[in-house]
Amino acid sequence: MQQDLKKILIDPEAIWKRLEVLAAAITANYQEKELTVLAVLNGSLFFAADLLRLIPLSLKLETLSVASYHGGTETSGEVSFNQERLPDLKGRHVLIIDDILDTGLTLHAIRERLLGEAGAASVRICVLLRKNRERLRPIDADYVGFEIGNEFVVGYGLDYDGRYRNLPFIGVL
Ligand code: IMP
């Protein structure tokens, strides 16, 4: 599996160090508010699991599954929600956790639904990676693990056609 990679971009130690900083910032910002985390599956599985264990708040965890890449490295431009109903987020302070901010289509679509029909009180966004490229929607993240160039990466949750998610580092395919 590892031999398919061009290079390792972010190693496990760097990920762990950065998670501690992100966790401290999130913990400080949600002292006064009841936090509900919405982890976007499958990409944020490892990131959310590791990050949330560093946050000593009495938070609630919900998940959402969306598909915006239908295999391959090209975005389809469409975001489909894999469940009919959203979790109950009415009046809640929601922190969305996702793997990567790329075109912004996915996070924009999720945020619209949370602030619209779901009636969340506030929505913030935390991503492991933010790609340095033009966004197709007006959206940014409040907490960012790492800025990366406009290249396709895998590992630590990120996949290519469903594979490589379980790599303990982030690499370029
Ligand atoms: P969006 O283009 O910002 O809507 O990102 C949608 C989704 O595409 C992300 O949540 C990832 O699952 C996937 N994605 C975007 N860039 C990459 C990448 O470099 N590697 C793996 N998945 C990616």
Ligand code: MG
């Ligand atoms: Mg994906």
